[in-house]
Amino acid sequence: MSALIAKPWLFSQPDQDPRTATGARxxxxxxxxxxxxxxxxxxxxxxxxxxxxxxxxxxxxxxxxxxxxxxxxxxxxxxxxxxxxxxxxxxxxxxxxxxxxxxxxxxxxxxxxxxxxxxxxxxxxxxxxxxxxxxxxxxxxxxxxxxxxxxWSRFLPSMQRAFEIAASGEIGEVKWVGADLGFPAPYSPTSRLWAPRDGGGALLDITIYPLLWALGTLGFPQTVSATGWINDDGVDAQNALTLGYHHGAQAQLTSSLLAHGPRAATVAGSQGFLQSLGSVNNPTELVVRVGFEEPRAEQFSVVGRGYSYELREVTRCIQQGLTESPVMPLEDSLNTMRLFDGVRAQLGVSYPNDVR
Ligand SMILES: NC(=O)c1ccc[n+]([C@@H]2O[C@H](COP(=O)([O-])OP(=O)(O)OC[C@H]3O[C@@H](n4cnc5c(N)ncnc54)[C@H](OP(=O)(O)O)[C@@H]3O)[C@@H](O)[C@H]2O)c1
The missing domain is CATH 3.40.50.720 (NAD(P)-binding Rossmann-like Domain)
Known part of the structure; x- marks a missing residue:
């Protein structure tokens, strides 16, 4: 897996409104x-x-x-x-x-x-x-x-700012990350969220968002330890991952199709911490507290529903002849799928696609 992230992913045009055209239609x-x-x-x-x-x-x-x-x-x-x-x-x-x-x-x-x-x-x-x-x-x-x-969340100004704060040293060296995403999804054997044939379960659908907080602040881990509750259909109704890093940092990530969680992220460093409010995949506020100083808050809004930023990036990249985005590189998708394969092996979750 790739080395630790030395600097945050920066949206190539962070101050540009995604509604501004960047080239041919x-x-x-x-x-x-x-x-x-x-x-x-x-x-x-x-x-x-x-x-x-x-x-x-x-x-x-x-x-x-x-x-x-x-x-x-x-x-x-x-x-x-x-x-x-x-x-x-x-x-x-x-x-x-x-x-x-x-x-x-x-x-x-x-x-x-x-x-x-x-x-x-x-x-x-x-x-x-x-x-x-x-x-x-x-x-x-x-x-x-x-x-x-x-x-899409990688391209949001709020997430870019969170990763920038974490990399800036303002909260010291990042040692621990906690993030959750959960909502009670009504069970139905035919729902894509639950059906093995559709790749159902919490892992593939929502773990990608808490994971983003670990990737954006610590990079890909060296170890992954997973637990989960697997339902009678064989998909994970909820899971908890602990990621370990050689330099001692850890991330604890939880994802649930059963519980309505706070959908929050905390990035804790040697000198302070950063917390997200709103949703873990689309924060409306970031709160930074260094030592025992007064907390500092930054607010965020999005253009449209928040997907406009990734759509601008896709458009810009294609217009400029790029074959992948530097913000969401293919190697990160590959490493994520490798990490998820490893989690599924620990949980005992397999899908029809695995044997095709
Ligand atoms: N980025 C985000 O914020 C976000 C949010 C939600 C979901 N997602 C992702 O988007 C994908 C779809 O999720 P969704 O919530 O839109 O699901 P959805 O509401 O169930 O819609 C999926 C659509 O895919 C088509 N489809 C369903 N079963 C199919 C099958 N067996 N073969 C081929 N096409 C099929 C159907 O369209 P037709 O009837 O028109 O064929 C269906 O309306 C998932 O991968 C999910 O992880 C992303």
Whole structure:
């Protein structure tokens, strides 16, 4: 795994409004019409250099309705044994594809998109396992196409600032990180959050956010110790990870589909600490306290729903001919999937995708 982070990831244009165009217009294709597809499309509408060009769904009616709601020119559903996304990918006018299906379908669709010569923004988790992620990364590199996991929180001004404070030395040397994300997700064997065939469980869906706090302040760990509660379907309803670092630092991360947690992060250093308020994946406030001094607070708001920053980065990178983002590099997605494979081995969680 990569070495400790010596400096924070810095958004390449931290002071720029993501609604400011950075180059020629890109034609976007959106695969799926579910919850996150709609939320991200609403932010995509804010970018003047983004054209909402095509959408696909398993259902033609759903694609048509989504296209009508957001003004997409083309709508593709499954027809005569050809998947809607395959029909979208056959359209040469599409420049970049946003994959917004459940995790277990990312690999198949992103692979097809890269084979069709499209740049790809793929929802998190990038894939179900490291083998699938490595195949995507290899193909993107071979073809010279842009690929990025949609880790939107990395690009938020609040997160960038948190990592900047941690790296600045203001709270001393970072020794301990604690972060949680939890919400009670109603159980249903067919819900993507619970179904093994969709890559269900807390790990792939939400652990990526508490993990981001450890990665942004300490980097990838040298050891990972995992516990969790595995339900009768074999997915982790909740998990707790302890990350260990050679220099003695630790991170404790919890993720739950059962409990509504505070969704907070604490970064503790040798001289003080930093806490996030709001949500752990989209903080509205950062509080810094050095020693016994009065706490200092910084407030944050986002443009749109917060996805506009990652969309600006994807757009800028493609316009500038980059094949990966320096803020969300492919090596970090690979290392994350390797770390998650290791956690699943400890927890005893496996998915149908693992044996394909
Ligand atoms: N960045 C974020 O803040 C965020 C938030 C939530 C979720 N996500 C990620 O986004 C992805 C989707 O989550 P979601 O909450 O949008 O789920 P969702 O509301 O269930 O929507 C997923 C969509 O994918 C399509 N789909 C469902 N099952 C499929 C299958 N078996 N094969 C192919 N397509 C299928 C469906 O669209 P059609 O019916 O149109 O085919 C469905 O509406 C997940 O990877 C999740 O981790 C990210």
């Amino acid at each position: 890109l034609r976007w294709g959106v695969v799926a019409t579910g919850g996150i597809a709609a939320a991200v499309t609403r932010d995509l509408e804010l970018l003047p250099d983004a054209e909402l060009y095509a959408v696909s769904s398993r259902s033609q009616a759903a694609a048509d309705a989504f296209a009508a709601d957001y003004g997409f020119a083309r709508a593709y559903g499954d027809h005569d044994g050809v998947a809607g996304y395959e029909r979208l990918l056959a359209n040469d006018a599409v420049d970049v594809v946003y994959v917004a299906t459940p995790h277990a379908h990312h690999h198949e669709i992103a692979l097809a998109a890269l084979r069709a010569g499209k740049h790809v923004l793929c929802e998190k988790a990038l894939t179900v396992n490291a083998r699938e992620a490595a195949e995507l990364v290899e193909l993107a590199r071979d073809k010279g196409l842009f690929l990025m996991e949609a880790m």
